[in-house]
Amino acid sequence: MNWEAITAVSEFIGVVAVVISLVYLAQEVRANTGALKASAGFDSTQGMATLNEGLVQSILGDAEYQRGASRASCTSSRRCMTPRARSRR
DSSP states (O other): OOHHHHHHHHHHHHHHHHHHHHHHHHHHHHHHHHHHHHHHHHHHHHHHHHHHHHHHHHHHTOHHHHHHHHHHHHHTOGGGSOHHHHHHO
């Protein structure tokens, strides 16, 4: 074999290796894109859950709100009423 033939074969092997690398890279980019989309959806959901949890804690942690909520639930039910309040009804 002469040097020209060896050079042509090695160039062909190099081209095949580059094409295989590009195909593999394209598959990895697609897989990574899917993982990033899933992660972004999870992070968004997690952020909303954290926000909702903070809102619920701030509302339920407020003593004034709790007193008002218990009064509202008791006025609709006769068992929460005092005997004096029942007699007024």
